[in-house]
Amino acid sequence: MDVEALPLPDAFVNFLKENGLDPSIYISGDSVPRYIRVKPGFEGHVEEIADEIKCKLHRVSWLPNFYYLPPEVRIASSKAYKEGKIYGIDAASGAAVTALGIHPGDHVLDLCAAPGAKLCMILELLGNSGSVTGLDIAKHRLAACRTLLQKYSLGDHCRLFVADGSKFSLTPIRNLSNSRIDGEYNSDKRIEVYQGWTSRIPYKERKRAIKAKEYNASQLDSPAEGPELIYYGRHSGVVGLSKREVYQVLNQSDAIKYGYDKVLVDAECTHDGSIKHIQKFEQWGWTTLERRVLDADRTNDLSILQLQLLTNGFKLLKVGGSLVYSTCSLTVAQNEDVVQHFLSQNPTADLLDIDAASNWPCKLGGIPKTLRFDPLTSSTSGLFIAKFTKQGI
Numbered sequence: 001m002d003v004e005a006l007p008l009p010d011a012f013v014n015f016l017k018e019n020g021l022d023p024s025i026y027i028s029g030d031s032v033p034r035y036i037r038v039k040p041g042f043e044g045h046v047e048e049i050a051d052e053i054k055c056k057l058h059r060v061s062w063l064p065n066f067y068y069l070p071p072e073v074r075i076a077s078s079k080a081y082k083e084g085k086i087y088g089i090d091a092a093s094g095a096a097v098t099a100l101g102i103h104p105g106d107h108v109l110d111l112c113a114a115p116g117a118k119l120c121m122i123l124e125l126l127g128n129s130g131s132v133t134g135l136d137i138a139k140h141r142l143a144a145c146r147t148l149l150q151k152y153s154l155g156d157h158c159r160l161f162v163a164d165g166s167k168f169s170l171t172p173i174r175n176l177s178n179s180r181i182d183g184e185y186n187s188d189k190r191i192e193v194y195q196g197w198t199s200r201i202p203y204k205e206r207k208r209a210i211k212a213k214e215y216n217a218s219q220l221d222s223p224a225e226g227p228e229l230i231y232y233g234r235h236s237g238v239v240g241l242s243k244r245e246v247y248q249v250l251n252q253s254d255a256i257k258y259g260y261d262k263v264l265v266d267a268e269c270t271h272d273g274s275i276k277h278i279q280k281f282e283q284w285g286w287t288t289l290e291r292r293v294l295d296a297d298r299t300n301d302l303s304i305l306q307l308q309l310l311t312n313g314f315k316l317l318k319v320g321g322s323l324v325y326s327t328c329s330l331t332v333a334q335n336e337d338v339v340q341h342f343l344s345q346n347p348t349a350d351l352l353d354i355d356a357a358s359n360w361p362c363k364l365g366g367i368p369k370t371l372r373f374d375p376l377t378s379s380t381s382g383l384f385i386a387k388f389t390k391q392g393i
Ligand SMILES: C[S@@+](CC[C@H](N)C(=O)[O-])C[C@H]1O[C@@H](n2cnc3c(N)ncnc32)[C@H](O)[C@@H]1O
Pocket: 093, 111, 112, 113, 114, 115, 116, 117, 118, 119, 135, 136, 137, 138, 141, 163, 164, 165, 166, 266, 267, 268, 269, 305, 328
């Protein structure tokens, strides 16, 4: 198929050209498979799942628990999907999570978490240990993420905040359980502690919460605005803590030692590497694409936001921890340029080789150690990945 004959608006083709991107990746749209992840524990059900969706599941040789199937096969109505045994996640996204090198017991920060496929995979890898703090600036998207966690029974070790990832500064949960002042709750019953999370708050509790909020505000131990906790699992460490404890800020000097073990900055971007996302604009309208993706002011603002997200994620990382920066854009401006700028401002940041990547079907990025997945070479969605660690001062 001729690139000129692609059903892409001129503005988008120009955007690709200006950014030195080969428009022919959009020809491969229909040949990039659909990827699913089978939840650990359900590997033995693969044959059964294949029978049900009437399609063979091919194992992705380079990524455990991932399978691929033809792009036109729908999984949403299948029993396996409804029962939470499988979920859709592109293999390149799986690679970004794998690059983090999650270990049991890690305390992980996912700075742009919604709609939550990577968050689910992080929680699966942690199993019954550690904690994940997921945040997103869009409340409705994070609410969908919460629904996903509940559907896949993965929310026990997770807390979700509606928050701006470029400013977020709350302490990982592991450092909070010992910070309680003895007798604090006995001496003042008005200080509320978090009970088990429920979506329905009984009237009495709502009233009590309003009173406590007024009291807390008067004690200046509660943020007037800022992160809003919209979900916490029963083993997330939140239950039993006061609001002051949960909203404790991690200062710079403490972050070195008590910061998060792993940070994922899967930053907001123009999504131009995600063919499936771009194809949706055929239905949403190409003018929407021009407004949401191509507007020059927006793309400039995006690079600034990406740098801010990366910088703040790094602030919250402990020394020796790992941070993965990823975007599903293929432009240099949103990837290598952001990484370069960030490194020039953060002398304690080191780019790391991604050890797990030795057999991944990706290319090197424009900066050594960074990686690029793209539809033509990887048969995945497009994704840029860079991994950093923090040195001691
Ligand atoms: C690429 S998506 C993240 C995808 C997600 N990691 C996943 O695997 O499903 C980027 C997300 O960043 C969020 N976002 C945009 N600006 C943000 C900000 N300042 N702070 C936190 N999240 C932000 C968007 O709402 C969007 O959900």
